[in-house]
Amino acid sequence: MEEKLRIYLDNAASTWPKPECVPRAVEHIIREAAANPGRSGHTLSIEAARVIAEARRQTAALFGISDPLRLVFTGNATGALNIVIQGMLGPGDHVITSAMEHNSVMRPLRAMELRGVEVSVVACSADGTLDPDDVGKAIRRQTALVVLTHASNVSGTVMPVSQVGAITSERGIPLCVDASQTAGCLPIDVGRDGIDLLAFTGHKSLYGPQGTGGLYVREGLEARISPLAMGGTGSASEREEQPLFMPDKYESGTPNTPGIAGLLAGIDFVASQGVERIREHEMTLARRLMEGLAAIEGIRVIGPRDPYHRIAVVSFTLEGVEPSEVAFRLDDEFGIMIRSGLHCAPSAHRALGTFPQGTVRASIGFFNTARDIDETIDAVASIAYNR
Amino acid sequence: MSTVERWVLVFESVSATLAAEQALKEKGIPYKLVPIPRHISSDCGVCIRVDAHQRALAEEVLAGRVRVAGVHRLPDSRPRPS
Numbered sequence: 001m002e003e004k005l006r007i008y009l010d011n012a013a014s015t016w017p018k019p020e021c022v023p024r025a026v027e028h029i030i031r032e033a034a035a036n037p038g039r040s041g042h043t044l045s046i047e048a049a050r051v052i053a054e055a056r057r058q059t060a061a062l063f064g065i066s067d068p069l070r071l072v073f074t075g076n077a078t079g080a081l082n083i084v085i086q087g088m089l090g091p092g093d094h095v096i097t098s099a100m101e102h103n104s105v106m107r108p109l110r111a112m113e114l115r116g117v118e119v120s121v122v123a124c125s126a127d128g129t130l131d132p133d134d135v136g137k138a139i140r141r142q143t144a145l146v147v148l149t150h151a152s153n154v155s156g157t158v159m160p161v162s163q164v165g166a167i168t169s170e171r172g173i174p175l176c177v178d179a180s181q182t183a184g185c186l187p188i189d190v191g192r193d194g195i196d197l198l199a200f201t202g203h204k205s206l207y208g209p210q211g212t213g214g215l216y217v218r219e220g221l222e223a224r225i226s227p228l229a230m231g232g233t234g235s236a237s238e239r240e241e242q243p244l245f246m247p248d249k250y251e252s253g254t255p256n257t258p259g260i261a262g263l264l265a266g267i268d269f270v271a272s273q274g275v276e277r278i279r280e281h282e283m284t285l286a287r288r289l290m291e292g293l294a295a296i297e298g299i300r301v302i303g304p305r306d307p308y309h310r311i312a313v314v315s316f317t318l319e320g321v322e323p324s325e326v327a328f329r330l331d332d333e334f335g336i337m338i339r340s341g342l343h344c345a346p347s348a349h350r351a352l353g354t355f356p357q358g359t360v361r362a363s364i365g366f367f368n369t370a371r372d373i374d375e376t377i378d379a380v381a382s383i384a385y386n387r
Numbered sequence: 388m389s390t391v392e393r394w395v396l397v398f399e400s401v402s403a404t405l406a407a408e409q410a411l412k413e414k415g416i417p418y419k420l421v422p423i424p425r426h427i428s429s430d431c432g433v434c435i436r437v438d439a440h441q442r443a444l445a446e447e448v449l450a451g452r453v454r455v456a457g458v459h460r461l462p463d464s465r466p467r468p469s
Contacts, residue, residue, distance in 0.1 A: 038401030041422035041433045053405035069406055069453070235400035237430045245454075248400045 005335040007372045011365030012153050012181060012313045013339055014203050014210060018266065022207060025265035026258045037257050039234045048257050055264035056247075062267060062275075063198060064189035065216055072215045072250040073260055077180040078104040079228075080199035080215035083250055084176050085109060085147065087225040091116030093144040096135055098159065099124045099351040100152040103344045105178055109147070118142070124351045127304045128157030136167045146175045150182040154348040154359065155303030156286075156313035158186065165194020174221060180204060181311060184270045185278050196221060205278070206270055207366070208263030211256050222246055229253065278366050282312035285364045285373050289314050292377030296384050302352055302359055312364035315354070318380070320387050323360045326380070330360075334379040338362045392439035396449070397423060397457040401432050407453045408435060414448045416441055427459050436461070 008016050029051060035044035037052050052073070060068040074080045085108040089095055095112070097105060099121050109119050120138045124130045135146060146168050151158045161177055168175040176197035179188060184205030190198055195216070202212030217225065222244070230242040231252035243249055270278065287307055293299045298319035304310045318326050327340035341358040342349050349355035362376060398404040404420070411418045416437065423434045437445050442458070449455055 038405075038432065041420075046420060046433060049401050049405055053402060053409065056402070057409065067452075069402055233400065234432060235430065237432075238428070243400070245399050245403075247402055 005375065007334075007336045007368075007375055009336060009338045009362040009364065009368065009372065009376060011368070012204065012343075012361065012363030015205060015207055015365045017367055018207050018209070018262075019269040021265040021269055022209065022262045026209060026262040029261040030258050034257055036254055037234075039232070039254075051261050051264060052255065052257065055260045055267070058264055058267045058271065059214060060216075062188075062271060063183070063200075063216060064191055067219070069246050070217055070219060072217065072247040073255055074213045074215055074250075075211055075256065076203075076213040077178060077199045077201040078213075080213055081105055081147070081176070081178060082108050083215055083228050084145070084197050084199065084225060085112060086228055088145055088174075089117045092142060094118045094120065094140050094142040095145045095147065096120045096122060096138045096143060097147045098122050098130050098135075098149065100128050100130065100155070100157065100159065100348045101147070101149050101345065102153055102178065102180065102348075103346070104180070105147050105149065106345075106347055121347065124157075126351070126353055127302070128152050128155035128348065128352060129304065129309070130159050130164075132160045132163035132167060135164050136171075139167075139171055139173065143171075143173050146173055147178065148175065149178040149180070150188070151186065151311045151313070152303070152345070152348055153181050153313060154315055154343050154345050154354075154361065155352055156310040156315070157303050158182075158309050158311060161195065162193040168196075169194040174218070174224075181313065184267075184275060185282060186311060187275050187279075190216060190218070202259070202263040202266065205365070206263060207266035209259045212259040212263040215250065217246060217250075222249055225250075227252070273366065281366060282364045282368075283307045285368055285370065286310070286312035286314055288370060289362060289364070289373045289377065292373065293380060296377075296381050298384050298387070299380070302354060313361060314363070315352075315359035315361045317354060317357070317359055318384055318387075321383065323358045326360045326383055329383050330376075330379055334375070334382075336376050336379055338376075393436055393461045394439055394442045395421065395424065395427065395434045395436050395459050395461060396445060396455050397427060397434045397459065398453060399456045403453050403456075404433055404435060407449050407455070410448050410452050411435065411437075411445060414444075416445050416448060418445070424459075424461065427457065
């Protein structure tokens with residue numbers, strides 16, 4: 001039997017494959033050094049702790065964070081966002097976000113609304129673009145936080161983070177950025193971009209394993225954010241109260257040492273390739289895909305046309321065919337794996353005019369090739385002609 | 388055996404200790420990670436041991452980079468292997 005073609009275009013959900021160094025690093029630490037990091041003074045415990053320390057340094061370096069101890073490891077970006085949203089806001093506070101947010105931001109915000117927090121959702125245009133001045137206009141005296149995605153996981157639209165950062169910095173309001181879709185494929189510098197809190201995931205464009213992520217907290221802000229989870233940290237063991245210093249305040253319990261070792265390998269890979277080079281490769285393919293799709297009758301490509309205002313996440317609809325049907329046929333008939341539906345972002349789909357049916361989303365990663373893109377365009381064309 | 392005077396630098400967490408280790412390593416200052424002596428803290432972690440003549444330099448390197456929670460002279464009545 002002829003082996004079916006296998007093309008993976010769901011990198012916005014999780015990148016695959018991973019660079020070979022990632023599984024190797026995970027296997028190595030499980031086999032050789034997966035003691036509890038820093039809980040004991042013996043060689044293996046220290047070795048495990050050193051891996052985490054190195055991962056902290058490399059991650060910090062990637063985001064322009066001068067003090068690695070300002071960086072907390074979490075299980076995912078959702079965990080990081082929840083620390084900020086649940087730990088920082090209280091009754092009477094006002095928070096601003098955009099219409100393009102993922103449910104990892106929207107759901108905790110809606111839950112906080114029930115606890116007396118006021119939420120303003122700033123509208124975006126039909127291609128997902130946010131006007132930074134609209135954020136400025138939404139600021140009130142009680143505004144305690146602005147939460148903004150760096151780029152939409154639906155339309156690929158890049159948000160004007162540094163312009164918003166300039167506004168929030170001037171007004172003294174902390175800016176929390178959700179970099180789930182951008183960490184590793186779009187340059188981030190917390191100082192330059194005016195980012196006070198940065199939530200990121202490890203398993204997307206940082207090429208680490210699932211179950212890794214983190215949060216950067218600007219110096220001093222930890223005083224205003226209560227930890228969600230408390231427990232053993234390996235520090236200040238004689239005290240029964242949670243330590244207040246970074247990163248231990250938000251890192252209770254045994255961490256995902258094998259995952260973090262894999263994340264370190266992934267970040268090494270990203271740093272060796274260079275974020276700019278990765279972006280160039282992905283956007284070359286994204287342009288090719290958008291142009292190819294746009295030429296097919298009945299296809300509507302969502303999001304900005306200008307590649308400078310987007311990442312390599314390409315959502316589209318096919319007139320007369322449900323997105324789930326397109327996705328199923330791409331997988332079943334052509335071995336092409338993409339994602340359809342609402343992508344956990346109903347608000348974004350409302351802004352883009354694709355709610356409730358959703359879109360078909362092809363998301364490109366470092367390991368995709370021009371051939372993957374051409375095969376996908378041909379397959380979508382075939383589905384379109386055989387509607 | 389020697390009775391060289393040694394000091395330990397204690398930090399508030401393992402993460403801070405390892406950040407300090409990195410800083411000393413970068414500057415080529417000799418050190419050793421050792422369990423925190425029981426008389427200093429009941430914490431189960433590690434601290435950084437340096438020879439007395441490196442102490443000032445070590446503290447200078449760490450200033451502004453990692454907060455040092457405590458600096459203690461080890462009792463030199465107990466000789467340790469050098």
